[in-house]
Every structure is written in C-alpha cells, then in structure tokens.
Amino acid sequence: xxxxxxxxxxxxxxxxxxxxxxxxxxxxxxxxxxxxxxxxxxxxxxxxxxxxxxxxxxxxxxxxxxxxxxxxxxxxxxxxxxxxxxxxxxxxxxxxxxxxxxxxxxxxxxxxxxxxxxxxxxxxxxxxxxxxxxxxxxxxxxxxxxxxxxxxxxxxxxxxxxxxxxxxxxxxxxxxxxxxxxxxxxxxxxxx
Amino acid sequence: xxxxxxxxxxxxxxxxxxxxxxxxxxxxxxxxxxxxxxxxxxxxxxxxxxxxxxxxxxxxxxxxxxxxxxxxxxxxxxxxxxxxxxxxxxxxxxxxxxxxxxxxxxxxxxxxxxxxxxxxxxxxxxxxxxxxxxxxxxxxxxxxxxxxxxxxxxxxxxxxxxxxxxxxxxxxxxxxxxxxxxxxxxx
Numbered sequence: 036x037x038x039x040x041x042x043x044x045x046x047x048x049x050x051x052x053x054x055x056x057x058x059x060x061x062x063x064x065x066x067x068x069x070x071x072x073x074x075x076x077x078x079x080x081x082x083x084x085x086x087x088x089x090x091x092x093x094x095x096x097x098x099x100x101x102x103x104x105x106x107x108x109x110x111x112x113x114x115x116x117x118x119x120x121x122x123x124x125x126x127x128x129x130x131x132x133x134x135x136x137x138x139x140x141x142x143x144x145x146x147x148x149x150x151x152x153x154x155x156x157x158x159x160x161x162x163x164x165x166x167x168x169x170x171x172x173x174x175x176x177x178x179x180x181x182x183x184x185x186x187x188x189x190x191x192x193x194x195x196x197x198x199x200x201x202x203x204x205x206x207x208x209x210x211x212x213x214x215x216x217x218x219x220x221x222x223x224x225x226x227x
Numbered sequence: 228x229x230x231x232x233x234x235x236x237x238x239x240x241x242x243x244x245x246x247x248x249x250x251x252x253x254x255x256x257x258x259x260x261x262x263x264x265x266x267x268x269x270x271x272x273x274x275x276x277x278x279x280x281x282x283x284x285x286x287x288x289x290x291x292x293x294x295x296x297x298x299x300x301x302x303x304x305x306x307x308x309x310x311x312x313x314x315x316x317x318x319x320x321x322x323x324x325x326x327x328x329x330x331x332x333x334x335x336x337x338x339x340x341x342x343x344x345x346x347x348x349x350x351x352x353x354x355x356x357x358x359x360x361x362x363x364x365x366x367x368x369x370x371x372x373x374x375x376x377x378x379x380x381x382x383x384x385x386x387x388x389x390x391x392x393x394x395x396x397x398x399x400x401x402x403x404x405x406x407x408x409x410x411x412x413x414x
Contacts, residue, residue, distance in 0.1 A: 065282040093339040100240040100311035108316045131281025135289040149414040157409015160380035164387030166351040173344030189345025200245035211338025
C-alpha cells in the first residue's frame, strides 16, 4: 500500500501524526492503540497495511521493555528509516509524557471534576471493546488447525496460568519454527 | 538524582518482560531501593496512571521522575526507559532485514502474529475484570450481578466492539461516542 511518490519528510510527519493520535486515546496502555493505529497507518495514510502493523506489534512483544515503543521504532524504520523510527518514538512518548505531567500538575484542580473522570471511564470501557476487536481481527486470520492451537495456547497460558507474555510469545514463535521445519521435511523433500 | 533516575528506568527497560503491567511490580521493588520510592507514592502513581493515555511504562517513568526530580527528573526517567527499545530493536532489525525471506523466520513471525490474538483476548479479559467488575471477586459478582457490575461500562464495551466489527465504524468515532456516554452514564 506504500506510495512511492510520497516524499520522505511527508512520511515522517505522517508516522508521527498516526502514532500521536492513536496513543492520545489509549487510556488502558499501548495495546488499546492497535486498532486505531492500523486504521491510521492503512486507511488514512497508506503507509503500511494492517497485517504488517500487526506483525511488528507481535515482534514488539518478543522483546523486553515498552512493547509499543519496540513495535513503533520497527514500524517507523521500516517505512522511512531512522527518521521514521524517531518520529514514531516521539509520537508514542509525547502523549504519555505530557499527559502524565499534566495530570500530576493539575490533579488537584481537575481530577475531581466528575465529567472528566466519566469521559475517561467511558474511553477505558471502549478500550476493552477496541482490544477485543483487534483480537477478533487476528482470529479471523486463523486458517489452519495449528493457528487455532496457537491462539488457544496463547490465551489460556496468559489468562488462566498467568504466564508472562514474552515467554508465551517466544514459545509460540518456537512452535512456528518447528512447524516450518516439519513442513520442509514432510512436503518438500526436493528442497533439501 | 537525575543520573539515578535515568539508570533506574534504563535498567527496568531491559529487565522487565511482558509490557507495562509486569513493569509496575518491578518499579515499586527497584524504585524504593534506587530512588526511595514509597508505597504511598507508588499507589498515587497507579491511581493517576489511569487518567493518562499512552504506554503504562512511560506514564510510570514520567511520574516517578517528576515526584523525585521535577520536570527534568521526568525527562531523564522517560529517556531512560527508552534506551532498551532503541538498542534491542536495532539488533532485531539488523537480523530481520537480512533473514526476512528465511522460512524459519517466516514461521516464527506467522506464529507470534497469531499468538498475539490470544494475548489481546487475555488483555481484554483482565481489563474487563478491573474496569467492569467494580473491584469484587467473581463469587461476589455472581451472587449480586446487578450491584457489582459496571453495566454502563459493559454497554459501552459491547457497543464499541459491535459497531466496529459489524458496521465497520471508525475506532475514533467510537472513542468519542464512548467519552460522551461516559460523561452521561459514568459521572
């Protein structure tokens, strides 16, 4: 979906805008921004398609530290090199940094305003719906039996057994490698 | 203090695995040793974090930096937490750009992409428990569902998911609608 005609500086500006905008409304953490980010990156700016955004988001979970920032730097670099990576990082950090400072400084004045709390509670409830739709969008990608097995494994291990996300992601990735090795051995002996 | 804050969050970026929520537990533990973070300050942070948008780990770094070293402290702590993503993604990107066509790398990427779906459902489940169940145990909720469930929140969640999945509504429209509904129903 990438348009080669776009100038580098325009891409960098759009990466920043897409990230800033989607993070601004993510009140339950970075995960909630995924569906809005996909919409901005794919439908609005045509910088990267939904599935590729998802692929980098998954990679972000495979590293320690801030998941959205891991994913954002990879996405930005993939689209526009280092300037893109920095633009994505700035777009992720700015709303969280200034938002938190703003809340810390003004809590005594606006924290008690019930309409502001109500609006944020409303957006937090909506975030659950957004995260659900991101999950359903991935379930719709599942084609084979092994895909379903991975989905159930990842869900059950994190939800009911409290496994760490990074451990589960690496385990599933390892199973994916095993499957690739199995397929190579079973179906295409001529490739050896 | 600025150096301490930077180093504390730099370290947390490398050792905390699995995103913002697991990092919060480490912040209390490591923060009290490194910069004298108290349990009360930590509780304030957890409460205020709910009102700020963006990644939880960055909110946390900004807040701890701010109460321990003012605005400059907030900047140093936030910079610290950003070190690990830049370093680790650089290493990953280096390998990824060379072995992208490799079938095993493709197998790994395909599998983690699908697994993210399960993890997102878990996140939705945990958030539902925190936001929609009003701090009660499952037993208490089942005993008195009318009082112990935030029904207006459930309505917003379901409306939002249905509108996007069924009617292809834009996520941003649903966020704005939810903010208005929240003002009316949850204030």
